[in-house]
Amino acid sequence: MRQPTGLLPLVALVGMAALFATYWDDAWHTDSGRDSAAIPPHLLLYGSVAVVGVGVVAWGVAALRATRSAGAVLRHRPLLLAGLGGTLMLLSAPVDAAWHAAFGRDSVLWSPPHLLGVFGTLALVTGVLLGARPGHGADWALSATGTLILGATAVPVLEFETDVPQFDEALYLPALLASTLLAATVIRAAVPGPLPVLRAVVGYALVRLAIAAGLAALGRSRPDLPVAVLGAALAEVPLRAPAARLAAGAAGVAATTWLAAATGLTNVPARAVATTAVPVIVLFLLCLLAMTPQFRARGPAVLLVAIAALLAVGWEKPASAHDPGQGRGTFPVLLTATSDGRGTLTATVWAVTTSARTGASNGPATGACPRLVPRQLVARRAGKTVVGLLRGAGGGCAFSGRLQVAATGRWFVYTEFHDTLRGDVEAWVPLDARHAGAVTERRELYLPSRGAADSGPTAREFLAGAALYALGLALLGFLLAHVHQVTRRPAAQLPPIGPRGHPRA
Numbered sequence: 001m002r003q004p005t006g007l008l009p010l011v012a013l014v015g016m017a018a019l020f021a022t023y024w025d026d027a028w029h030t031d032s033g034r035d036s037a038a039i040p041p042h043l044l045l046y047g048s049v050a051v052v053g054v055g056v057v058a059w060g061v062a063a064l065r066a067t068r069s070a071g072a073v074l075r076h077r078p079l080l081l082a083g084l085g086g087t088l089m090l091l092s093a094p095v096d097a098a099w100h101a102a103f104g105r106d107s108v109l110w111s112p113p114h115l116l117g118v119f120g121t122l123a124l125v126t127g128v129l130l131g132a133r134p135g136h137g138a139d140w141a142l143s144a145t146g147t148l149i150l151g152a153t154a155v156p157v158l159e160f161e162t163d164v165p166q167f168d169e170a171l172y173l174p175a176l177l178a179s180t181l182l183a184a185t186v187i188r189a190a191v192p193g194p195l196p197v198l199r200a201v202v203g204y205a206l207v208r209l210a211i212a213a214g215l216a217a218l219g220r221s222r223p224d225l226p227v228a229v230l231g232a233a234l235a236e237v238p239l240r241a242p243a244a245r246l247a248a249g250a251a252g253v254a255a256t257t258w259l260a261a262a263t264g265l266t267n268v269p270a271r272a273v274a275t276t277a278v279p280v281i282v283l284f285l286l287c288l289l290a291m292t293p294q295f296r297a298r299g300p301a302v303l304l305v306a307i308a309a310l311l312a313v314g315w316e317k318p319a320s321a322h323d324p325g326q327g328r329g330t331f332p333v334l335l336t337a338t339s340d341g342r343g344t345l346t347a348t349v350w351a352v353t354t355s356a357r358t359g360a361s362n363g364p365a366t367g368a369c370p371r372l373v374p375r376q377l378v379a380r381r382a383g384k385t386v387v388g389l390l391r392g393a394g395g396g397c398a399f400s401g402r403l404q405v406a407a408t409g410r411w412f413v414y415t416e417f418h419d420t421l422r423g424d425v426e427a428w429v430p431l432d433a434r435h436a437g438a439v440t441e442r443r444e445l446y447l448p449s450r451g452a453a454d455s456g457p458t459a460r461e462f463l464a465g466a467a468l469y470a471l472g473l474a475l476l477g478f479l480l481a482h483v484h485q486v487t488r489r490p491a492a493q494l495p496p497i498g499p500r501g502h503p504r505a
Contacts, residue, residue, distance in 0.1 A: 003078075003131040004062060007055050011128045012144035016207060018048035019151045023158065023211050027220035030164050030430055033443065049089055056086045056124065059131070077482050078131030084475060085123025092117035095468065103461045108166045109159055112468035119472035121152045122186070123479050129190045130483070139193070146191040147203030153179040154204075154229065160268055161224040163410040164430075165382035169272035173257050177280065180232045180253050181246055188235070188242075189483045197249070201233045221430075224266040231256035244287060251284035267409045329444035330422050335415060337429045341436035343407040347377055348393060348400040349415045349427065351445075371420045377401030378414040390415055407433045422447060
């Protein structure tokens with residue numbers, strides 16, 4: 001049941017475009033706020049998914065025509081895995097829309113619909129990779145697809161690496177370790193050739209550099225340099241046990257992430273990384289000691305103590321960083337936020353009118369001013385919320401406030417009002433507290449959507465989220481259960497399929 005010759009290169013190239021679109025989309029929303037569904041990063045992402053989906057469908061149709069047996073097609077594990085993954089990818093978009101309609105806006109990448117798309121992407125790419133035929137002009141695509149697996153699994157930590165953390169930054173390294181170890185497990189089993197994890201890590205670093213260059217050319221916010229993931233290459237250390245190689249990769253990621261944080265190459269502070277990096281590195285060193293004859297007798301007891309210390313790292317509650325529930329707009333404002341580089345943030349907001357013909361600002365919206373009652377100035381970042389006063393500034397339609405935050409990175413500064421006709425409204429801009437400067441944006445006061453992240457999940461939302469997580473984890477379990485059982489021989493060496501779906505003798 002041969003895979004079409006051009007499918008693997010197609011998935012590799014189109015998948016890289018989708019990865020760029022993912023970072024572009026995050027930067028777009030960070031810099032400009034929520035926008036329409038037809039913005040360029042959305043079109044690139046949806047178009048990429050559609051192209052890959054058509055390729056997998058063509059694979060399935062060709063297999064069905066060759067075997068004339070739906071059962072034989074369903075028993076072909078790479079094709080089944082790719083088909084299930086592609087189906088979940090396509091379903092994740094309408095599921096996400098339904099989620100927002102039912103529970104409000106949710107910009108967190110760890111939300112159930114978003115992770116469903118991540119699991120689907122991983123399954124689709126892995127299925128196509130397992131069904132590929134090495135030695136038929138696609139060897140470069142095998143390595144590129146390994147890079148894509150690493151990129152797909154790293155998407156859940158994107159918000160930490162783009163300086164818009166939605167959760168406490170102490171969770172960055174545990175999430176990164178989980179993603180890279182999962183990727184290393186799949187890559188070692190699915191990608192033929194020497195040093196597959198090292199090739200994937202090098203390719204991923206180059207792709208991330210290209211993404212950063214592309215975003216810079218577009219004038220958008222850029223992610224961190226891809227230093228943290230470089231330590232995953234230590235999974236290629238020639239240790240005897242596969243678990244020991246994964247432990248080496250985990251220690252490598254912990255060390256390079258800590259180094260990147262300590263040298264300012266990542267936006268996550270070093271103290272947040274150290275809470276996990278130190279136990280992981282110590283645990284790996286103890287594993288190495290336990291392998292020696294001198295420590296073999298005491299090794300298990302020491303390892304149990306180390307594991308207990310690692311599990312003692314606390315799990316923080318989520319909190320919104322930006323756009324927790326951006327709903328329907330009311331009227332435009334000009335919002336200026338200023339940082340002194342030492343943590344003092346000030347904000348001034350003017351309600352304005354606009355020209356129906358040009359969209360240009362035409363001055364104060366005097367009709368809206370009596371309706372606005374200033375409530376507070378709020379700054380949010382990584383589970384932390386700082387609140388300050390917001391007052392009228394010299395009469396008219398101007399309001400201003402000031403607050404003090406930690407000079408640790410990008411904060412999202414909100415001006416919150418009560419509109420006597422519409423209810424509570426707000427607008428926000430991103431501002432880096434580490435550097436002196438000012439940001440002026442034309443935004444719109446909007447009504448926060450019901451079910452925003454701040455309000456906590458309802459029972460219905462909890463059950464729906466649990467069901468979606470279970471679906472994604474079931475697909476992941478299917479992938480891991482079969483990834484080592486699917487042969488890595490060229491498809492031409494597989495037993496030919498007879499007309500009724502049974503292998504020929």
